Amino acid sequence: MARHGLRNEEHNVESEGHGVLEAGHGVGVGGAEQNGDVDIVVAEQEEQSRDGEPLYELRPGNAAAPDVARDLTAADLAARISQLDTGHTTWVLPSVDRICPVLLRHGARLRRCHDLALTERLLRNSQGRHDEPHGLAAAYARARGLPPPPDADEHDPVDTGQAALFAPRGTGLPDGVTPAEATDVVLAEQQRALQRAPAPERLRLLVASESQSALVAAEMSHHGLPWRADVHDAVLTELLGRRAANGRPSTLADLAERVSEAFGTPVNPDHPPSVVRAFRRAGIDVPSSRAHVLRDVDHPAVGPLLEYKELARLHAAHGWSWLREWVHDGRFRAAYVVGGVVSGRWATRGGGALQIPKVLRTCVRADPGWRLVVADAAQLEPRVLAALSGDRRLADVSASSDLYASLATDAFGGERARAKIAMLSALYGGTAGEAGQLLARLRTRFPDAVRYVEHAAAAGERGELVRSRLGRTSPPPSEQWRALTGNADAGVAAHRASRDWGRFTRNFVVQASAADFTSVLLALLRRALADRAPDAELVFFQHDELIVHCRGEDAEAVASVFQTCADEAGTLTFGPRCPVRFPLEATLVDCYADAK
DNA sequence: CGAACTTGCGCC
DNA sequence: AAAGGGCGCAAGTTCG
Known part of the structure; x- marks a missing residue:
């Protein structure tokens, strides 16, 4: 909304028309209605349906009206959302990573949201209270001045599609307070806190962009990264040799054998102390068996040992068992955790999505008729x-x-x-x-x-x-x-x-x-893609690198928005007079390995 | 026996 | 004199 949009005090400039990043979630109390902006709270009820399915509640934010809908199934909720979203609606959620996976499975797509838990964490952290819980119950207790809830469930599990792992449990809220009511109360308190913040316009921009990033993360997990299991298997076989029923694949076994031969005695290359001892017996003192240490050592075991380490790493971290566990139906689905790192970088839980080795980039291939648009923000940190x-x-x-x-x-x-x-x-x-x-x-x-x-x-x-x-x-x-x-x-x-x-x-x-910049960038890109190529999927993000999977005919249009969004992210994050360039060149490829 | 720790290496 | 930031994961070892 314009009134409390991205006007940046420090630069005395008003930004207009940034849709998703205008803190429309009632942050400027009283201004929202004028622009047709509304907040709608969505929360998972404590009660479940008779089938044990979760039920949801909808209510207007800031208690504007008593028009509450309860006992909605996920399908009901998805339908309501599609029907009610005017483009000026901010969906207020206790936590995006809990509700959005369900909504995505029912085909609902939120244009704009406010993630209460992410916001709570940003606010707590800004006061140096990093260890305090930021879940709904704790936030509610703080907003009401109540003592912290005992053992509240503060760590919303990342949705892994295994709902059964997260059995029903108490909300930690006082009796009679529904999650939606609590969400509304916390929202109002967060709005006040944001107004009191040292640089409110900046923090509001961060809150808005982190919330949008949470939607991106949920969508990325939903779509998955296109991953060719057959190509992966071929790469592993080529590098590691034939799979053995149990034990090392053939090439790895040969290398281990050569290491032992070079030492003249059996040595387990997976066991650093035994490697260090073996070198000592050979009259060479090494502080550890790390690769960079061994590189300077003159001994016949070094060659095969270094080669073994590199391949054993691939085998252990991204070998056949990784493939079996993480790749299904041609997609690698990781659980992304927005703000999972103190610095604001994303983390992942499971699958190690942020450490995909370069040799496996060849496994990432567009579907037939589709393309990958790959872009990275070159040398982002020096520019920042x-x-x-x-x-x-x-x-x-x-x-x-x-x-x-x-x-x-x-x-x-x-x-x-x-x-x-x-x-x-x-x-x-x-x-x-x-x-x-x-x-x-x-x-x-x-x-x-x-x-x-x-x-x-x-x-x-x-x-x-x-x-x-x-x-x-x-x-x-x-x-x-x-x-x-x-x-x-x-x-x-x-x-x-x-x-x-x-x-x-x-x-x-x-x-x-840099995480601020990429957060804003992701939010802008998500909106631009929704406008220009609605079928395009953001499928990967790693600190400063992005991949979009889109129809071949949309690829040029997708590529054309990247630099515009990067320029805008630079302006929003660092102010309109910031002279620094943030290049974000897009490359169109069929295979990730062919980019740059 | 599993939990907690250490080591080493992959990505940015 | 020397001194590098952030993460996740798996294997090995030690602890309780």
Whole structure:
């Protein structure tokens, strides 16, 4: 809604027409009705149907009218939603990841929503209360000033399609309070809290975009990533050899045998201590059996051992058992967890969707007649740093689609690799090897950018909280950390703990602000795709990379919205005068491995 | 015997 | 003098 849309105080600019990202969920109490914006609360009732199916309740938000619908089956609810959604409706849900999978199975699609649990967490975290539960019962108790509910169910399980695992249980709400009523109460309290926040427009944008991202995540899990099991099987056989009934596949077994032969004694390459002992017997002292350590060791066992490790990893993490467990009907379905990482990045539960090895990208293929549109936000974090810090010269460097090459030309004598190390050292706090010197050179040339992360590091070393651009907040250090760093006698250990936490907060401001940007980007993309190619499916998202699966005839239209959305996400997140470029080039392919 | 921990490596 | 951020997963080991 325009009144409380994305007007950004800091930039004194009013954004219009951002539909999904206008905090229409009554956040600006009193303004909603004027624009035809309404909130409708949807909650799962405590009672179930006689068949044990969940029942749902619908009610207008902020108790605007007593027009409540109860005892709706999932099919009823889906039908009502399709019927009631005017495009100005914000669906208020206790938790998207609990209700949306059911709705998607019944063909309902929410255009805009407010996720109460995600919002509650953002609000709790902004006060440094990261450990407090953010589920409905706890949020209700806080809103009402009640003591926290005992052992409330705070961790809504991610829907895995195995409803039976999550047997009916108490809501943790006081007797007589329905989940929908509680949701309404918490919504009102969140609206007040958002108005009180230090940068309310930014936090409101974050709340809106995280809620939309939750819809994206639910849809991604629903669609699944197109995955060719036959191709996967062929890749495994080619790399690992024939499957054995029990034990290692043939190539892996051969490599293990060669390792033992090289040592002249049986060695289990899966067992690090035995590998370290074997090297010691051969007169070589190694601190561990890690690959980067072994790479520098001169011994005939090293070659086959490194090869074994790489393949054994593939076998264990993404081998045949992974295939059997996670790929069904040509789709890999992971459970995405929005905000599952403190920095705001997504996590996944099960299937390791965010760690798909590069050799398996060939398994991701479009359906016949369909295409994949693959895009990644190149060098996102350095660009985010440029935007955060307002470093004018770094913003100029960001005009190039290869930021590191441009940085190298500007300050590192054309040496791209060194420019990259320097930048990563700024982002991660690395100083090993020549990183320290390279960072110093970066500081000379880009003082504002380097100062920005160094301030964040210094705040962390003092135990203070830091925030992302839109208001994600770093967790406070543990009590143990405070005791250690506050102890004058702790010396080296205290110093190290302090520096460690500083590296965390240094990276947090950038990583979390990048998550702000991608959250807004996902929300904008979801809306743009709904307009331009309604059948297109967002099927994958990993920190800064996206895949859309769409009809071949829609692929050009899909590709054309990416850069527009990225530009808009940059403007919304960092303000209209932010000069930093965020390239998001789309590639049209049939197979993920063919992208870039 | 399973839970909790450690090690090592994949992705960004 | 040296010092790299975030995650998930599986195998091995140790603990209770």
